[in-house]
Amino acid sequence: MPKILMLSDITGLGPDYHVGDEAMAEVAIERLGQLVGKENLILGCASPAKVPETYGIKAFAFYHTPDDVLREMRWKKPLSYLKAMATNLYQVLRCDKVVVCGGGNMTSVWTGVLEARLRLLRVANFFRKDIYLVSQTIGPYDENHRRHVDRVLKHAKWIGVRDLNFSHTQISKPVEFALDDACFLEKRHNDYTRGIGTKNAPFACVSMRKFGGMDDDDVLRVATVIEKALSSNNVNTVFIPHHAPRGTEGDIKLAHNIEHLWPANRFHLVDPIPLASSLKALTVDSQFVVSMRYHQLIFALSTGVPAVGIYVNEYTEAKLRGSFEALGLKPLVTSIDDVQQNLEPLISEALESRATFEAAALKVQGNARAISERPYRLLADVAEYAQPVASAKEDIKS
Numbered sequence: 107m108p109k110i111l112m113l114s115d116i117t118g119l120g121p122d123y124h125v126g127d128e129a130m131a132e133v134a135i136e137r138l139g140q141l142v143g144k145e146n147l148i149l150g151c152a153s154p155a156k157v158p159e160t161y162g163i164k165a166f167a168f169y170h171t172p173d174d175v176l177r178e179m180r181w182k183k184p185l186s187y188l189k190a191m192a193t194n195l196y197q198v199l200r201c202d203k204v205v206v207c208g209g210g211n212m213t214s215v216w217t218g219v220l221e222a223r224l225r226l227l228r229v230a231n232f233f234r235k236d237i238y239l240v241s242q243t244i245g246p247y248d249e250n251h252r253r254h255v256d257r258v259l260k261h262a263k264w265i266g267v268r269d270l271n272f273s274h275t276q277i278s279k280p281v282e283f284a285l286d287d288a289c290f291l292e293k294r295h296n297d298y299t300r301g302i303g304t305k306n307a308p309f310a311c312v313s314m315r316k317f318g319g320m321d322d323d324d325v326l327r328v329a330t331v332i333e334k335a336l337s338s339n340n341v342n343t344v345f346i347p348h349h350a351p352r353g354t355e356g357d358i359k360l361a362h363n364i365e366h367l368w369p370a371n372r373f374h375l376v377d378p379i380p381l382a383s384s385l386k387a388l389t390v391d392s393q394f395v396v397s398m399r400y401h402q403l404i405f406a407l408s409t410g411v412p413a414v415g416i417y418v419n420e421y422t423e424a425k426l427r428g429s430f431e432a433l434g435l436k437p438l439v440t441s442i443d444d445v446q447q448n449l450e451p452l453i454s455e456a457l458e459s460r461a462t463f464e465a466a467a468l469k470v471q472g473n474a475r476a477i478s479e480r481p482y483r484l485l486a487d488v489a490e491y492a493q494p495v496a497s498a499k500e501d502i503k504s
Contacts, residue, residue, distance in 0.1 A: 107142040110485055111197055111230075112149040113168065113223055114207035118156030119381060121353030125346075126401035129288040129382035130208030130241050135161045136292070137479065138205075141486035150197065150226075160381075166197060168226070170218035176225075194226045203485055204230045208241025208268065208287045212255070214248045220255075227258050240266040240481050241287040245276030252276070264481040269428050284478040285432055288401055289408035289470050293387035299380055302344060303391040306374050309342040311392040313402035315349075316360055317418040320442065328416060328442050329364035332396055335450045339457075341393050343368060345375045346385055348399050353378065394456055396449070398422070403429040410464035412456035414449065415439040433466040 114131040117123055131149075138147055139162070149157055150168030157165035171179075171190065179187040198204070204227065206212065211219040230237055237259070244267055247255060256278045259265060267273035268286040295303075303309070312332055316325055336343050345365075347357030361375045376385070386405045389395060395406040395413040400422075406413035407429055415426035417439055430437040438456050440448035456463070483489070 107146050108202040108485070108487060109146045109148075109200065110138055110142060111201035111204045112138075112147060112163075112207055113204070113226070114149060114151055115170075115209055115211050115219060116149075116151050116157065116207075117153040118158075118160035118165075120153075120156045122153060122351055123349075123379050125348040125379065125382045125385060126288065126399070126404075127209050129291050129386070129401055129404075130286070132161065132382055133287040133291050134205070134207045134240065134482070135163060137482045138485065139163070141482060141488055148197070148201070166193065168193070168197075168222065170216075170222045172218045173221045173225075175218075194229045198226065198229045198233055198235060201235060203236040203238065205238040205240060205481075205485055206242070210243040212239070212242055213245050214251045215246070220251060224254055224258050231258065231261060236485075237262040238264040238266075238481050238485055240264070241268050241284065241478075242266060242273065243269055244273035244281065247276060264484060266481050268432070269424075270431065271428075272424070282477075282481070284480075285408075285470065285474050286401075286404050286429075287478065288382070288386075288404045290475060290478055291383055291386055291405075291408075293390055293409070294381070294383040295387040296380060296384050299376075299384040299388045302374060302376060303388055306342045306344050307391070308340070308393050309344045309374075309391075310336050310339070311344050311346050311389050311395045311397070311402065311406070312336070313346045313348060313357070313395075313397040313399040314360055314364075314416075315357055315398050317398065317422055320418060322363070324442055325360060326364060326367070328398075328445055329367055331445050331449050333367045335396070335453055337369075337372070338450060339393070339453065342371075343373045344388065344392065345373065346388070346402060347376060347379055348401060350377075350379060394453060396453070400425045400429060407433055407435065407463065408467055408470050410460075410467035412453075412460050412463050413438070414452045414456055416442060416445055416449070418442055433469060435462065435466050 116128050116131045144163045148164040150166050152169055154165035154167050265281045266284055267281045274281045345361045350356040350358035365373045389405040390409045397403050398416045403413050403415050417423040417426050426439045427437040438452045
């Protein structure tokens with residue numbers, strides 16, 4: 107069996123767990139684990155301590171050091187510099203293939219992540235190791251990064267992207283479209299999430315984030331509209347945070363700042379954040395979803411749960427619209443500026459279109475699944491049209 111080196115921006119279950127990145131990594135790990143065995147996988151990430159416990163694979167520290175900082179380390183911290191270079195060499199020599207797991211970090215926006223990965227991939231190219239990228243949003247790039255990415259990925263065996271209209275414009279090499287890997291994440295309730303669902307039924311799932319130029323007043327205004335809309339539909343609110351640095355910041359801090367808007371016992375914050383697969387199971391039990399978070403929409407749309415997205419700017423609008431369009435659905439989205447007049451009608455439209463959502467989710471089980479699995483089969487040297495890696499029929503809401 108081939109030995110596969112994986113790169114992903116994850117931490118495993120802990121205070122810095124990021125639901126979207128971990129969801130895609132969980133799918134990649136489970137697929138490759140079934141195909142080649144988890145003993146043949148090793149994952150590089152900045153915080154590897156919890157990865158073996160969470161996912162059952164080996165992990166090593168792969169720091170997202172920008173090129174300019176690394177150059178300074180030659181003189182200021184020569185031992186650290188040599189260790190960083192030796193780690194890339196050692197890990198690449200131990201593997202047969204390299205895969206960059208799903209995410210949106212191959213971009214100039216995240217300079218350290220991009221440049222660190224390109225350095226390792228350059229070593230992989232030198233030793234003729236096969237390179238695969240899966241479930242990516244590629245770019246945007248500055249001109250220097252664009253040239254570098256084109257050189258490094260020129261001989262990549264597979265560049266898989268999750269958007270139809272953007273990533274292919276960012277690099278010269280052709281890309282392959284597939285649904286976001288999190289669409290294929292198997293739902294797995296644990297006692298914690300099952301209890302939340304039972305206690306709060308009937309409920310809708312809500313996810314919010316303080317994006318871009320939003321201020322505290324914007325957050326409260328949007329939350330007020332969401333509370334009113336959910337109350338009008340006579341459902342409780344289960345707030346699903348997707349990222350809470352140090353376990354208390356980010357989405358969890360936001361939730362504590364808005365919970366006073368809800369009547370007593372009508373708002374439940376999921377804290378601590380469980381595995382993404384458990385959050386997907388909780389989503390399936392909901393009546394509908396209202397989300398500013400891309401992957402919360404992915405959890406809903408891939409399982410037939412009616413959903414509405416709220417965006418902040420052009421970038422977030424493109425992502426949220428794309429989550430609907432990838433499954434052939436009308437984008438039921440609104441901006442934070444128009445949320446007051448649009449949210450309730452959009453929720454009504456979503457609920458009236460439940461059968462359409464359920465039909466769209468069935469695509470996840472058909473040809474779209476085979477397309478998504480193709481790079482993993484190539485990584486594992488397995489026949490392309492063999493039995494599906496894992497059944498996901500249970501993911502469709504019944």
